[in-house]
Amino acid sequence: MTPAAAPDAPLLQVGAITKTFGGFTALDNISVDIRKGERFGLIGPNGSGKTTLINCISGALRPQVGSVVFCGEDITQLPPHLRARRGIARSFQIPRPFKSMTVLENLMVGLDFAKVDSSQPEEDVAMSILTRMGLASKASASTDTLSQVELRKMELARAMAVRPKLLISDEAMAGLSSSEVDEVLDLLISLGEEDITIIMIEHIMQAVMRFSERVMCLDAGKIIALGAPAEVMGNKRVQEAYLGT
Numbered sequence: 001m002t003p004a005a006a007p008d009a010p011l012l013q014v015g016a017i018t019k020t021f022g023g024f025t026a027l028d029n030i031s032v033d034i035r036k037g038e039r040f041g042l043i044g045p046n047g048s049g050k051t052t053l054i055n056c057i058s059g060a061l062r063p064q065v066g067s068v069v070f071c072g073e074d075i076t077q078l079p080p081h082l083r084a085r086r087g088i089a090r091s092f093q094i095p096r097p098f099k100s101m102t103v104l105e106n107l108m109v110g111l112d113f114a115k116v117d118s119s120q121p122e123e124d125v126a127m128s129i130l131t132r133m134g135l136a137s138k139a140s141a142s143t144d145t146l147s148q149v150e151l152r153k154m155e156l157a158r159a160m161a162v163r164p165k166l167l168i169s170d171e172a173m174a175g176l177s178s179s180e181v182d183e184v185l186d187l188l189i190s191l192g193e194e195d196i197t198i199i200m201i202e203h204i205m206q207a208v209m210r211f212s213e214r215v216m217c218l219d220a221g222k223i224i225a226l227g228a229p230a231e232v233m234g235n236k237r238v239q240e241a242y243l244g245t
């Protein structure tokens with residue numbers, strides 16, 4: 001039986017993770033707790049370890065040292081698909097739709113992957129997610145006809161199809177105009193209001209500031225700041241490392 005988490009236990013506990021590639025330390029003793037429903041921003045310069053940390057959480061990579069505890073269960077050794085079934089979903093830096101399929105079919109693949117139990121037919125579930133994402137009118141469109149912002153939304157919809165407790169968004173805004181960034185941000189914030197916990201990796205500082213309740217900044221695999229957005233942006237080490245000022 002899976003141990004039940006205490007009501008006020010964090011949703012995700014990253015415990016002293018170290019990840020090395022050969023002789024190179026990509027993550028050095030990273031610990032952080034993320035509470036249920038939190039909107040958490042993850043920042044840091046290129047190569048600072050953000051995606052590696054996300055990979056250790058989603059299961060694409062396993063750390064050499066440390067643990068990942070989700071809903072009170074140690075998932076450090078679980079493969080990605082079993083973590084997905086427990087409620088961890090990620091949307092990728094580069095949208096990877098199945099190109100020959102329609103938007104609706106893409107979503108249904110996600111539902112199959114998660115083996116979501118539902119009394120509703122899969123197609124209805126997929127349609128309700130598309131409606132939620134403002135993509136209902138594109139359901140039968142082939143994915144290669146989608147605009148950049150529509151692709152980003154579809155990628156989020158695919159992540160939502162697994163009914164995540166934790167949604168990880170890795171640079172979902174890259175390449176979007178500022179009004180499109182606001183659109184995706186509004187979507188992410190509204191998901192946060194439904195008690196979905198969200199970790200957002202983003203280079204666009206205004207988006208991070210607006211979105212996040214807390215921000216963590218990595219530099220060279222170490223946490224250099226963790227706190228309220230304004231506090232982290234005002235941190236001298238963050239400005240030196242990240243903003244280059």
Ligand SMILES: Nc1ncnc2c1ncn2[C@@H]1O[C@H](COP(=O)(O)OP(=O)(O)O)[C@@H](O)[C@H]1O
Nearest residue numbers: 021024026044045046047048049050051052053
């Ligand atoms: N699979 C891998 N093999 C070797 N080195 C890697 C691998 N993945 C990431 N790295 C290295 O780890 C560091 C952190 O990378 P990454 O987590 O992608 O950074 P970020 O997402 O913050 O830009 C980089 O120096 C990168 O080259």
Ligand SMILES: [Mg+2]
Nearest residue numbers: 050051052170
């Ligand atoms: Mg990255």
